[in-house]
Structure formats: C-alpha cells, structure tokens
Amino acid sequence: MRDVAIIGVGMTKWGELWDKSLRTIFTETALLALADAGVDKIDSMVVGCMSSGLFVGQEHLASLLADSLGRIPVPAARVESACSSGGLALRQGFMEVASGMSDIVLVGGVEKMTDVTGCEATFALGTAADQEYEGYHGLTFPGLYAMMAVDHMHRHGTTREQLALVAVKNHDNGSRNPLAQFPFKITVEGVLNSVLVADPLRILDCSPITDGAAAVVLAPAELARKMKKPAVRITGSGQATDTIALSSRRDLSWLESTHLAAAKALAMAGRKVQDIHLFEVHDCFTIAEIMVTEALGLVEKGRGGKAVEEGLTARGGRFPVNPSGGLKAKGHPVGATGVAQAVEIVKQLRGEAGDRQIKGARLGLAQNMGGTGGSSVVHVFEAD
Amino acid sequence: MRDVAIIGVGMTKWGELWDKSLRTIFTETALLALADAGVDKIDSMVVGCMSSGLFVGQEHLASLLADSLGRIPVPAARVESACSSGGLALRQGFMEVASGMSDIVLVGGVEKMTDVTGCEATFALGTAADQEYEGYHGLTFPGLYAMMAVDHMHRHGTTREQLALVAVKNHDNGSRNPLAQFPFKITVEGVLNSVLVADPLRILDCSPITDGAAAVVLAPAELARKMKKPAVRITGSGQATDTIALSSRRDLSWLESTHLAAAKALAMAGRKVQDIHLFEVHDCFTIAEIMVTEALGLVEKGRGGKAVEEGLTARGGRFPVNPSGGLKAKGHPVGATGVAQAVEIVKQLRGEAGDRQIKGARLGLAQNMGGTGGSSVVHVFEAD
Numbered sequence: 001m002r003d004v005a006i007i008g009v010g011m012t013k014w015g016e017l018w019d020k021s022l023r024t025i026f027t028e029t030a031l032l033a034l035a036d037a038g039v040d041k042i043d044s045m046v047v048g049c050m051s052s053g054l055f056v057g058q059e060h061l062a063s064l065l066a067d068s069l070g071r072i073p074v075p076a077a078r079v080e081s082a083c084s085s086g087g088l089a090l091r092q093g094f095m096e097v098a099s100g101m102s103d104i105v106l107v108g109g110v111e112k113m114t115d116v117t118g119c120e121a122t123f124a125l126g127t128a129a130d131q132e133y134e135g136y137h138g139l140t141f142p143g144l145y146a147m148m149a150v151d152h153m154h155r156h157g158t159t160r161e162q163l164a165l166v167a168v169k170n171h172d173n174g175s176r177n178p179l180a181q182f183p184f185k186i187t188v189e190g191v192l193n194s195v196l197v198a199d200p201l202r203i204l205d206c207s208p209i210t211d212g213a214a215a216v217v218l219a220p221a222e223l224a225r226k227m228k229k230p231a232v233r234i235t236g237s238g239q240a241t242d243t244i245a246l247s248s249r250r251d252l253s254w255l256e257s258t259h260l261a262a263a264k265a266l267a268m269a270g271r272k273v274q275d276i277h278l279f280e281v282h283d284c285f286t287i288a289e290i291m292v293t294e295a296l297g298l299v300e301k302g303r304g305g306k307a308v309e310e311g312l313t314a315r316g317g318r319f320p321v322n323p324s325g326g327l328k329a330k331g332h333p334v335g336a337t338g339v340a341q342a343v344e345i346v347k348q349l350r351g352e353a354g355d356r357q358i359k360g361a362r363l364g365l366a367q368n369m370g371g372t373g374g375s376s377v378v379h380v381f382e383a384d
Numbered sequence: 385m386r387d388v389a390i391i392g393v394g395m396t397k398w399g400e401l402w403d404k405s406l407r408t409i410f411t412e413t414a415l416l417a418l419a420d421a422g423v424d425k426i427d428s429m430v431v432g433c434m435s436s437g438l439f440v441g442q443e444h445l446a447s448l449l450a451d452s453l454g455r456i457p458v459p460a461a462r463v464e465s466a467c468s469s470g471g472l473a474l475r476q477g478f479m480e481v482a483s484g485m486s487d488i489v490l491v492g493g494v495e496k497m498t499d500v501t502g503c504e505a506t507f508a509l510g511t512a513a514d515q516e517y518e519g520y521h522g523l524t525f526p527g528l529y530a531m532m533a534v535d536h537m538h539r540h541g542t543t544r545e546q547l548a549l550v551a552v553k554n555h556d557n558g559s560r561n562p563l564a565q566f567p568f569k570i571t572v573e574g575v576l577n578s579v580l581v582a583d584p585l586r587i588l589d590c591s592p593i594t595d596g597a598a599a600v601v602l603a604p605a606e607l608a609r610k611m612k613k614p615a616v617r618i619t620g621s622g623q624a625t626d627t628i629a630l631s632s633r634r635d636l637s638w639l640e641s642t643h644l645a646a647a648k649a650l651a652m653a654g655r656k657v658q659d660i661h662l663f664e665v666h667d668c669f670t671i672a673e674i675m676v677t678e679a680l681g682l683v684e685k686g687r688g689g690k691a692v693e694e695g696l697t698a699r700g701g702r703f704p705v706n707p708s709g710g711l712k713a714k715g716h717p718v719g720a721t722g723v724a725q726a727v728e729i730v731k732q733l734r735g736e737a738g739d740r741q742i743k744g745a746r747l748g749l750a751q752n753m754g755g756t757g758g759s760s761v762v763h764v765f766e767a768d
Contacts, residue, residue, distance in 0.1 A: 001484045021516065053437040057519070059511040060466035063625045063758040067632070073644050075623035076759065077472055078464045082444035088461055092476060099483030100385045101621075127443040132405065135441070237485075239459035241447045248451070260457050374447040375460065 001098040003221035005231040005384060008037020009343040014212035014331035015181045022056050022112035023068040026213045030069050030108050033215035038228040042217070043102035045069075045076040048089030048109040049335035054124035056112050065108070075102075082128035083284060085109065086214070086338025087368030087377030091237050094379075097218045104223075109339035110213040121209050125334070128371040130245040142206060142285070144246055144372050146198035149287035151252040153200070156302035158290065160200055164191035165308045166286035167204050167328050173315055174325020176356035181210050181331030205286040210331030214340035225384065232346045236271070236380035238264030244374040253287075257376035258295035258367055265365070269380040273297045276380070277361040278348055279319060280341035282369040283326040289313075292367055293321060315356065323348065323356050338368035338377060349383040385482040387605035389615040389768060392421020393727040398596035398715035399565045406440050406496035407452040410597045414453050414492050417599035422612040426601070427486035429453075429460040432473030432493040433719035438508035440496050449492070459486075466512035467668060469493065470598070470722025471752030471761030475621050478763075481602050488607075493723035494597040505593050509718070512755040514629040526590060526669070528630055528756050530582035533671035535636040537584070540686035542674065544584055548575035549692045550670035551588050551712050557699055558709020560740035565594050565715030589670040594715030598724035609768065616730045620655070620764035622648030628758040637671075641760035642679035642751055649749070653764040657681045660764070661745040662732055663703060664725035666753040667710040673697075676751055677705060699740065707732065707740050722752035722761060733767040 010032030017025060026047070034040065047062045058064065062076035081088040086109030093107035113121055126140045134144070152158045168188055174180040186204060194204040224231035240260035243249055249256075266273060273296055281296070283289035290304035298319045299307045307313055313321035324330050324344035327337060345364035347353045364381040394416030401409060410431070418424065431446045442448065446460035465472040470493030477491035497505055510524045518528070536542045552572055558564040575588040608615035624644035627633055633640075650657060657680055665680070667673035674688035682703045683691045691697055697705035708714050708728035711721055729748035731737045748765045 023516075051437045051443050053435045053508070053511055054443075056515070057507070057511055058515045059435050059438075059464060059508075060513070060628060060754050060758055062465060063754060064514065064628045066625045067627050067629075067758070072626055073624040073641060075475075076465075076625050077476065077623075079476075080443060080462045080464060081446060081460075091459075092461065092463075092479075095483045095485050096479050098485065099479045101479050101482065123441070124437070124443075127437055127441055129444070130448065131440070131442045132407075239461075240457040241450045241460050242456055243451050244444060244448045245451075257457060370447060371444050374444055374451070 002100060003233060004094050004097045004218055005221040005224035005233045006216045006346050007219045007224045007227045007229060007231060008033045008217035009346045010036055010215045011179055011340055011343045013179050014210050014333060016114045017211040018114065022052060022110060023065060025112060025211060026065050026108055026110040027068045029213035030106060030215045033217050036229065037217040039104055039217060042071060042074055042104045042106045044074055044096060045106045046089045046093040047078045048085035048338060049078055050080055050082050050085045050111060051124050051127060056115055081375045082370030083334040084338055084368040084370035084375050084377045085335040090338060090342055090379060091239055091377055093218050094234050094237050097220055103220055105218045106215060107218060107339060108213060108215040109336035111333035111335040112211050113209045113333060114211050133245045142198040142201055145285040145287055146201045147246065148253045148372065149200055152287060158305035161188055162305035162309050163205055163286040164188045166283060166289045167191050169308060169314055170283060170322050170326040170328040173323050173356055174329025177325045177330060180325045180329050181208055182329045201285055207284045207327035207332035210333040212331055212333035212336050214336045214343045216339060216342050230350050231384040232349050233382050233384050234379055235382045236265035236269030238262060238378045241375050242373050244371060246372050253291055255291050255295040255373040257373050258292055258369060261376040261378040262296050262367065265378040265380050271380060276363045276365045278323055278358045278364050279321045280324060280344050281321055281367040283322060283328050284332060289321065296367060320358050323358055341366035341368060345381045349381060386484060387617060388478050388481045388602055389605040389608035389617045390600045390730050391603045391608045391611045391613060391615060392417045392601035393730045394420055394599045395563055395724055395727045396597065397563050398594050398717060400498045401595035402498065406436060406494060407449060409496060409595060410449050410492055410494040411452045413597035414490060414599045417601050420613065421601040423488055423601060426455060426458055426488045426490045428458055428480060429490045430473045430477040431462045432469035432722060433462055433495060434464055434466050434469045435508050435511060440499055465759045466754030467718040468722055468752040468754035468759050468761045469719040474723060474726055474763060475623055475761055477602050478618050478621050481604055487604055489602045490599060491602060491723060492597060492599040493720035495717035495719040496595050497593045497717060498595050517629045526582040526585055529669040529671055530585045531630065532637045532756065533584055536671060542689035545572055546689035546693050547589055547670040548572045550667060550673045551575050553692060553698055554667060554706050554710040554712040557707050557740055558713025561709045561714060564709045564713050565592055566713045585669055591668045591711035591716035594717040596715055596717035596720050598720045598727050600723060600726050614734050615768040616733050617766050617768050618763055619766045620649035620653030622646060622762045625759050626757050628755060630756050637675055639675050639679040639757040641757050642676055642753060645760040645762040646680050646751065649762040649764050655764060660747045660749045662707055662742045662748045663705045664708060664728050665705055665751040667706060667712050668716060673705065680751060704742050707742055725750035725752060729765045733765060
C-alpha cells in the first residue's frame with residue numbers, strides 16, 4: 001500500500017442555505033479544496049452523502065457533482081453510511097490512492113437538509129435506524145440517544161449538568177469558527193432551560209439540521225511533499241459495524257464500533273490514543289461525545305461525563321475534543337460531517353486554525369459515526 | 385496493486401418478491417456466494433444499492449446488511465451510482481483487495497423495488513436523471529431513452545424491428561436462465577404489438593421493475609488459487625462519467641462514458657475488445673444495448689441495429705451479448721444488476737452456465753451504466 005496524504009482542504013459557511021442547491025454547495029466547496037491543493041486535474045472523486053434521495057429527490061449523485069464541477073469524465077463514486085458517509089468517503093478515497101488505482105482523488109461530503117419540512121427531515125434521518133424494528137415503533141434519533149443517555153446516567157452517575165457541559169464546551173470552540181452554523185457561546189443554564197426534545201435531552205443537547213459540504217484532496221505522500229501546502233498524512237483508517245438496532249446491543253451506552261474502528265486505525269498508524277493531540281468526534285447529541293471519549297479510551301468506561309466536567313476535553317485540556325465546535329455548534333450536514341472533521345484536523349496540523357489553534361498539534365484523530373453507532377469510521381492524521 | 389479474483393458467486397430467483405424484505409433477499413444471496421466460495425469469515429463488505437431510501441425508507445444500508453448477515457463488526461460500505469451501483473460496488477471491492485487493505489471482500493448488489501406504487505418507483509428511478517433540469521420538465525427514463533432511440537433511428541437508419549430483435553434475443557437467452565424474472569421467449573410481432581410507453585419504445589423494449597440481489601466474493605488471486613472453485617480474475621476495471629442531463633451531450637445517441645470506461649478496463653487488462661468471448665451489458669431499454677455495442681467497439685457507430693439483425697450478438701454469434709437474458713429478461717433490480725453481470729460471467733468462465741453456456745469462454749466483459757450513461761463501469765474477467 002502507498003502512503004496517502006491530504007494536500008488540500010475546503011469548507012464553506014454552514015447553515016440554512018436556502019439560496020443554494022446541493023450541487024452549488026458542493027461545487028463551491030470542492031473548488032476551494034482544489035485551489036488550496038493547487039491542483040486542477042483530478043483522477044477520481046468520492047462523495048459521501050446520506051440521503052440526497054429523500055432530502056432533495058436526487059440520486060446518481062457523484063456523476064451529477066462531477067458534471068457540476070466540470071470534471072467529467074473522471075470516475076466518481078458516492079458512498080453512504082448514514083451520518084458516517086463522510087468518513088466512509090475518506091476511507092474509500094484513501095484505499096483508492098493507496099491501491100495505486102488513482103493519484104489525485106477529490107473526497108467530498110455534502111448534505112442539503114433544509115429543503116424539506118421538519119417531519120420529512122426527521123423521517124430521512126430516521127432511515128439510519130432499523131426501519132422495520134425501530135422506526136416501526138416510532139423511534140427517531142433523539143429518542144434513541146435519550147435511551148442511551150438514561151442508561152449512562154443510571155449506571156455511571158452521569159449528570160444532566162455534565163451533558164450540558166459538552167454543548168457549552170463545543171459552542172465555546174465553535175464561537176471561534178467563522179464557518180460554524182452557530183458560532184456563539186451558550187451556558188449550562190441555557191441548555192437546562194431549553195426545550196425538552198426527548199427526556200433527558202433538550203434542544204441544546206442536539207446537533208442541528210444543516211446544509212453544508214466539505215472537501216479534501218488526496219494524493220500519494222510522495223507526490224504530496226512536492227505540493228504548495230504542508231502535507232498531512234493519513235496514517236490509519238479503521239471502520240467497524242455494530243447492530244443497527246439499539247435493542248440488539250449487549251450494552252446500551254457503549255459504542256463498540258467506535259472502540260474497534262479506533263483500535264484498527266491506531267494500530268495501522270502505530271500510535272496509542274495518548275499520542276494524539278486533538279480529536280474531532282461525532283457529538284450528534286451531547287451524550288454521544290461522552291460515550292465516544294470512553295470508546296476511544298481517553299477515559300475509562302463511565303467516566304466521560306466527569307472528564308468534560310474536569311476540562312480534560314476542553315481546548316486547553318489534555319485531550320482537546322472538537323476544537324471546530326463539533327457537530328453541535330459547527331452544524332451537522334450528515335454526509336459532510338466526516339469530511340469536515342478531516343478539514344479541521346488538517347487546518348490544526350498545518351497551524352492554520354486561527355484563534356482555536358491547538359498549539360503544537362502534530363497528530364489528530366477523527367471519529368465519525370452512523371446511527372447510534374451501527375457504523376463507525378476512525379482516521380489518524382499526522383503532520384508530515 | 386495485487387491481482388484480484390472472484391472465488392464465489394450467488395444469485396437467487398428475481399421477480400416480484402412480495403414475501404421477502406430487502407434484507408432477506410440480500411442475506412439469502414450473500415450466503416449462497418459465501419457457500420460457493422467455501423468461506424465463512426469475511427474481512428469487509430461492499431453493497432451496491434441505488435435508492436433504498438426511496439424504495440423502502442432505509443439508509444445506513446451496508447451496516448444493516450452486515451448485521452442481518454451476522455457479520456458485524458466487519459467494515460461495510462454502501463455505494464451508489466444509480467443503475468451502475470452494482471458495478472461500482474465491484475470496483476470499490478476490487479480496489480480494496482488490490483490495495484491490500486482487505487483479503488476476503490463480499491460484494492453485493494440489491495434493490496427492492498416492488499414495495500412502492502408504480503408512480504413512486506418511476507419517481508425513484510427518475511432521481512438518476514438531473515432532477516432540476518430533466519425531472520423538472522417531467523422527463524423519466526422511458527422518455528429519455530425514447531429520444532435517444534429516435535435520434536439513432538433518424539441518423540443511422542436503425543429500424544423499429546431491430547430494436548425488437550434485441551428483446552427477442554435476450555428473452556431467448558433468458559428462457560434458459562431459471563433465475564430470470566421472465567424466463568420465456570417473445571417474438572418481434574409481440575414486441576411491436578405491445579403497449580406503447582414512450583414512442584418508439586414499447587413495454588417489451590423496457591427492462592422491468594424487479595426485486596433481487598446478487599453477490600460475489602473477492603480475494604487476492606494468490607489466495608483464490610487455493611480455493612475450491614476455479615478462480616476468475618478481474619483483470620481490468622474502468623469507470624467514467626458523462627453529463628447527467630441528456631441535453632448537455634454533444635451526441636444524443638453515443639455513450640461516451642461507456643466508450644471511455646471500456647477503453648480503460650481493456651487497457652488495464654492488456655486486451656482488445658475482439659479478444660473477449662462474451663459480454664453482459666446494460667440493456668435497460670433495447671436501444672441501450674444497440675448503443676452499448678457501438679460504444680464498446682463491437683461494431684462501428686450506427687451499426688448496432690444491423691448487428692443484432694445479423695446475429696452478431698446472439699448466443700452463437702461472434703460477440704455473444706447478454707447470454708444471461710440481460711436486464712430485459714433476467715430483470716433489473718437496479719443496484720443488483722452490475723453484480724449479477726459478474727455472477728453470469730463467472731458462471732460462464734467456469735463452464736457452469738448450463739444450456740446457455742458459451743463454449744470455450746475464457747474472457748468476459750461486463751458493462752453497467754447509470755441513467756442515460758451519466759456513469760459507466762466496465763470490468764474484464766479472465767478464467768485463471
């Protein structure tokens with residue numbers, strides 16, 4: 001396998017982008033990444049998108065976007081793994097370059113979620129759960145994560161305030177990210193008094209519905225070293241699945257797929273999780289980030305709530321988690337999220353993260369997750 | 385890159401499978417492929433599916449199927465490129481094995497299309513066209529291919545009877561395939577008198593709406609030679625895109641993406657198209673097969689109609705096309721079609737194709753296409 005590096009990244013402002021179509025959002029972002037890489041010609045494209053079918057009535061997406069980007073006849077693949085579609089796109093692109101099949105591969109993620117009603121969006125997102133067993137009973141994701149939260153609180157003593165502190169931390173980070181959908185700070189009191197969605201989760205525990213895209217350009221590491229920007233190598237890639245239905249799990253609040261994907265990615269990179277300087281993780285709900293920090297091994301099982309309270313995962317803490325603002329503040333256009341995590345880590349490892357820069361960061365890890373953890377994708381990045 | 389081979393194939397009866405869910409259809413088929421390969425443990429899964437979101441309200445599909453198949457926590461990716469999703473899945477699996485990332489990779493394709501109304505199915509299929517430019521004007525695929533047919537007839541003198549002969553040939557082949565949805569013969573007169581769908585295309589020019597799945601198991605060629613069945617190597621893989629919208633094409637009835645994908649796959653295999661003993665191609669409409677034979681270079685541009693009339697593409701002809709019955713008679717569960725083409729070619733190259741066997745076949749080519757050719761995937765297969 002060849003070594004693979006990221007040579008360019010692009011992201012545009014996320015939010016409710018009613019004046020832009022899916023293809024416009026993607027194309028603007030992809031052009032930024034190509035400009036950042038200083039390349040015009042690509043050999044291939046991989047696009048992560050969860051459900052352009054249900055959100056905008058468009059499949060055949062990768063070809064459409066290659067066309068919109070003016071890059072036909074390059075091969076173009078769309079991949080889907082619910083909310084980890086972006087991470088999966090990065091992994092497929094990584095394998096394509098590693099195999100020697102292609103040199104310059106554009107990896108993008110995109111989702112246009114606000115062109116449908118709230119009910120339709122909730123249905124579309126619900127298709128990441130087991131529709132015949134979970135959806136049938138009326139379950140959608142706030143309810144599923146609420147059950148995970150109740151289990152975590154009951155067994156580990158995690159508090160309502162600790163959940164809120166995840167959102168407060170990520171909004172504090174996001175207030176320093178001009179591309180974030182919600183670039184402002186919130187308070188614990190604000191979270192606790194926000195509208196109840198699914199007990200114990202309130203609206204400020206939930207990541208939003210977002211339109212957005214993110215893109216990176218991959219190249220063999222050897223070629224990457226000749227490019228204009230410092231190369232960031234992808235040194236580890238791990239993916240794992242778990243039961244789709246929460247009811248099939250042995251442990252409601254343990255993310256086994258994240259645990260296994262991280263172990264694989266770290267082993268491939270020859271690193272321990274303690275070596276990593278910053279983390280971008282899948283905080284679709286506040287409880288998710290708490291469970292992820294445990295599954296990654298940043299803290300012992302059950303200690304994720306305490307960790308955020310103690311500042312372990314703050315920007316200045318031992319393990320900075322979600323310096324970008326995470327899904328919570330930056331937004332969560334589901335197919336784009338995994339790619340945006342890579343964009344943030346590359347910016348951090350290049351020292352281009354402005355006033356949210358983690359000083360001296362040389363190693364980063366991204367964890368992207370589908371559903372309640374039915375799939376997880378983890379990548380390890382190292383400054384070259 | 386490592387050499388890659390197919391070590392097992394599986395397919396179940398296609399049709400209107402109202403008593404089976406998507407996951408059941410896929411799982412039964414995947415188990416057949418694993419049994420054929422003589423392996424139980426897989427390292428990874430890739431699934432091609434066009435629109436489980438619109439057809440059955442389920443995304444996060446690869447994880448769901450890994451779960452149903454009892455193979456969690458293996459990595460599982462779903463890929464989409466409209467009706468070439470199956471071919472794309474094969475290509476992604478091929479790259480995964482070639483890269484060294486995984487050894488045993490299960491590649492499946494599936495679509496469950498009959499659980500919605502005809503209108504809903506037509507809308508779902510229409511999402512392979514450009515929804516903002518073609519769908520907006522009320523165009524669906526019979527209309528798009530009808531325009532291609534009219535153009536071909538006008539410029540090249542292709543006749544209504546020649547279109548019918550494609551369907552007659554493929555049903556003749558399909559009558560020898562017990563897994564086909566429509567395993568019976570039809571006549572030219574029958575086609576010409578069948579219901580008009582979009583002038584000049586009649587219902588017997590169109591491939592059907594189908595539930596079905598197909599699966600193959602990939603392995604490094606070296607390992608494949610130690611398995612119980614004769615290995616069939618994938619020696620070439622090519623993919624190309626074209627404009628999604630027909631209105632953006634320079635030539636309405638020339639499939640440039642197929643032409644380019646075939647050139648790439650054949651170059652990789654070090655073969656000429658004249659070397660190939662049998663072809664499985666994307667005859668979603670009769671006119672499609674005629675255009676494909678031209679784009680592949682089996683005949684000169686404009687001569688595809690004449691070729692079928694002269695028997696060039698018949699089972700006993702110089703270039704047998706669609707011995708399986710093709711999409712027309714075998715059925716067209718869109719995400720499964722590209723994988724089923726590989727299944728047929730493997731059976732033929734192993735000499736297991738029963739009374740539709742092409743004698744002495746050692747090289748095969750599969751061409752799978754999305755939309756009106758917005759994407760094409762071509763693979764070359766060789767008996768080891």
